[in-house]
Amino acid sequence: MTTVAKSTAHSVVEATPRGKAVAGAIVILYAVIAILPLLWIAATAFKSQSDAIAYPPKVIFQPTLEGYVNLFTVRTRQTREFIANLPPATTWYDKLVRNHDMVIAGPSKVVPRFINSLVIGFGSTFLAVLLGTLAAYAFSRFRIPLADDLLFFILSTRMMPPVAVAIPIYLMYRQLNLTDTKIGMILLYTAVNVSLAVWLLKGFIDEIPREYEEAALVDGYTRLQALRKVVLPQAVTGIAATAIFCLIFSWNEYAFAVLLTSGDAQTMPPFIPFIIGEGGQDWPAVAAATTLFVIPIVLFTILLRRHLLRGITFGAVRK
Amino acid sequence: MTAIIHPDAGADRIGAQARQAATRRVHGLSDRSIAWLFVAPTIALLLAINIFPLIWMIRLSFTSLNLSMSYLPLRFVGLENYSDILTDDDVWIRLQTTARFVICSVALQVVIGFGLALLINRQFRTHSFWTTIILLPMMLSPAVVGNFWTLLFQPQIGPFNYVIGLFTGIPPSSFSMTGEVALAPWTIVLVDSWMWAPYVMLICLAGLRSIPDYIYEAAEVDRASAWRQFWSITLPMVMPFLMLAVLFRAIENFKMFDMVNLLTSGGPGSTTELVSITLKRAAFEKWRTGYSSALAIILFVTVFGAANIYVKALNRVKQR
Numbered sequence: 001m002t003t004v005a006k007s008t009a010h011s012v013v014e015a016t017p018r019g020k021a022v023a024g025a026i027v028i029l030y031a032v033i034a035i036l037p038l039l040w041i042a043a044t045a046f047k048s049q050s051d052a053i054a055y056p057p058k059v060i061f062q063p064t065l066e067g068y069v070n071l072f073t074v075r076t077r078q079t080r081e082f083i084a085n086l087p088p089a090t091t092w093y094d095k096l097v098r099n100h101d102m103v104i105a106g107p108s109k110v111v112p113r114f115i116n117s118l119v120i121g122f123g124s125t126f127l128a129v130l131l132g133t134l135a136a137y138a139f140s141r142f143r144i145p146l147a148d149d150l151l152f153f154i155l156s157t158r159m160m161p162p163v164a165v166a167i168p169i170y171l172m173y174r175q176l177n178l179t180d181t182k183i184g185m186i187l188l189y190t191a192v193n194v195s196l197a198v199w200l201l202k203g204f205i206d207e208i209p210r211e212y213e214e215a216a217l218v219d220g221y222t223r224l225q226a227l228r229k230v231v232l233p234q235a236v237t238g239i240a241a242t243a244i245f246c247l248i249f250s251w252n253e254y255a256f257a258v259l260l261t262s263g264d265a266q267t268m269p270p271f272i273p274f275i276i277g278e279g280g281q282d283w284p285a286v287a288a289a290t291t292l293f294v295i296p297i298v299l300f301t302i303l304l305r306r307h308l309l310r311g312i313t314f315g316a317v318r319k
Numbered sequence: 320m321t322a323i324i325h326p327d328a329g330a331d332r333i334g335a336q337a338r339q340a341a342t343r344r345v346h347g348l349s350d351r352s353i354a355w356l357f358v359a360p361t362i363a364l365l366l367a368i369n370i371f372p373l374i375w376m377i378r379l380s381f382t383s384l385n386l387s388m389s390y391l392p393l394r395f396v397g398l399e400n401y402s403d404i405l406t407d408d409d410v411w412i413r414l415q416t417t418a419r420f421v422i423c424s425v426a427l428q429v430v431i432g433f434g435l436a437l438l439i440n441r442q443f444r445t446h447s448f449w450t451t452i453i454l455l456p457m458m459l460s461p462a463v464v465g466n467f468w469t470l471l472f473q474p475q476i477g478p479f480n481y482v483i484g485l486f487t488g489i490p491p492s493s494f495s496m497t498g499e500v501a502l503a504p505w506t507i508v509l510v511d512s513w514m515w516a517p518y519v520m521l522i523c524l525a526g527l528r529s530i531p532d533y534i535y536e537a538a539e540v541d542r543a544s545a546w547r548q549f550w551s552i553t554l555p556m557v558m559p560f561l562m563l564a565v566l567f568r569a570i571e572n573f574k575m576f577d578m579v580n581l582l583t584s585g586g587p588g589s590t591t592e593l594v595s596i597t598l599k600r601a602a603f604e605k606w607r608t609g610y611s612s613a614l615a616i617i618l619f620v621t622v623f624g625a626a627n628i629y630v631k632a633l634n635r636v637k638q639r
Binding site: 015019024026031034037040041053054055137139143153157159160161162163164165166168169171187188191194198224248251252269270272273281286290293294300302305308316 | 356360375455457477612
């Protein structure tokens with residue numbers, strides 16, 4: 001593979017038109033292949049039960065909302081006579097379910113799980129960003145003894161395998177009655193996220209010139225006023241990017257969630273694989289849940305595009 | 320807010336600063352107390368959620384605690400758990416499985432990621448859009464990824480086997496990516512690389528963009544071949560970035576639990592049982608808390624060694 005196409009006629013750094021075309025073709029081919037699994041899942045969400053497990057796999061099919069209906073409801077199988085004797089179905093989803101000799105018995109657990117994901121995600125993100133901003137400001141602006149060691153300590157807590165961390169947390173939470181509680185999960189995710197928040201935000205605050213605050217101090221502001229009125233407005237993009245990274249972590253986290261929650265505080269990732277229908281995983285419903293779960297991440301990725309590199313390297317590489 | 324200082328206000332400023340220094344303590348906290356006030360909550364949280372449990376776990380690793388038999392009195396067994404683990408052939412096999420997974424998947428990710436970065440760096444039209452598309456898999460939840468790939472890998476109904484069958488003529492139902500001893504270790508490498516090759520790509524891309532144009536221009540003046548330019552300019556300049564990506568991926572893959580747990584749950588048999596899965600089984604299925612605490616400590620020490628190397632590499636990149 002040649003990196004810089006040979007040419008004498010134009011700039012040596014710019015690739016030749018042919019070099020660009022070849023590169024573009026290969027990259028686009030890779031991107032299309034890489035995105036196919038996600039498109040397949042999004043399509044499976046609109047398949048009927050039988051289309052989802054058809055052989056050969058169906059690319060063209062009659063779209064249906066069965067998967068989404070199954071995701072949000074619990075159904076019971078009934079005899080034709082029983083269904084015939086029921087008052088006529090009033091809603092489109094009742095009709096859809098009755099076509100399969102079933103009756104909706106009630107809502108499924110997906111909405112509470114989704115709410116858990118939101119509450120735990122936003123709760124831990126808010127706390128991590130709050131604590132992280134304060135600590136990052138202190139590390140950025142003040143001389144703190146052993147600052148490098150403290151920063152390394154903060155980062156190193158992130159290096160531990162989650163299953164290993166979960167063992168003592170499990171015992172501790174059992175003693176404190178925090179097992180399977182939202183507050184317990186929020187605290188745990190805050191602790192994991194705060195290390196990322198401190199490192200990222202320190203990078204962002206380091207980039208804000210000190211002169212701004214010093215001028216504010218000269219004008220009679222206190223440190224806290226200067227922080228609130230000068231530094232925070234300047235750091236707002238960095239804080240937002242950091243918050244989104246924390247939110248994505250909490251949203252996606254599985255190991256702690258599966259080991260420390262079972263019901264009340266269970267989030268989506270441990271819940272999705274156990275969406276089952278009659279005889280095994282209900283694939284259209286699983287695909288529907290996956291699609292709904294992934295859409296916010298896709299939006300966030302597009303929003304974060306400029307800060308992605310910083311986020312995934314703990315601020316080590318900034319472009 | 321007045322952030323702009325007029326050049327002719329210099330004398331005023333010095334006077335103001337002196338006044339400020341004298342009065343700062345009066346209408347506000349001192350810088351030093353603010354610094355501690357700001358850092359303390361973070362440190363306290365980490366002590367409570369990370370360090371205190373860690374110390375507790377070190378203590379437990381010297382006991383025979385088994386949560387499924389917690390009526391037994393807590394017995395201190397000294398280093399017995401550690402010697403049990405380090406002389407257990409099974410544990411060593413799991414560590415080898417993990418090492419093979421780490422090496423193969425990181426190597427594949429470096430090849431794909433660096434290759435893609437070189438191509439994207441040619442800045443063809445629409446490269447920015449396609450880069451974002453390629454980055455999507457790494458933002459997803461590894462557990463959800465592991466779960467939906469089991470559908471794609473279904474021998475009969477899965478599109479993966481069907482497409483392989485289409486290109487090679489092998490009947491799609493004759494092999495199972497997640498169910499065969501020969502294939503499963505490669506399956507987890509494949510899915511992990513699908514997720515994380517973009518990560519290596521993104522970091523390499525930053526490395527490539529950090530190389531100033533004039534170096535290539537000078538090389539061109541010296542009539543260095545494209546091949547030569549790659550080996551003596553591109554590769555050495557990207558190397559620190561690549562190292563950072565490799566170390567990051569190696570640590571993350573050493574800890575790997577979620578994706579593999581849902582894709583193969585360690586099977587078939589124990590062919591894809593990574594050490595985190597062993598740990599989960601010992602701690603949360605057999606409830607051998609003393610034993611699994613010792614195993615966790617051993618893993619901590621290993622990751623910490625790696626973390627030290629990582630931070631050194633990180634600083635080297637930063638200094639550039």
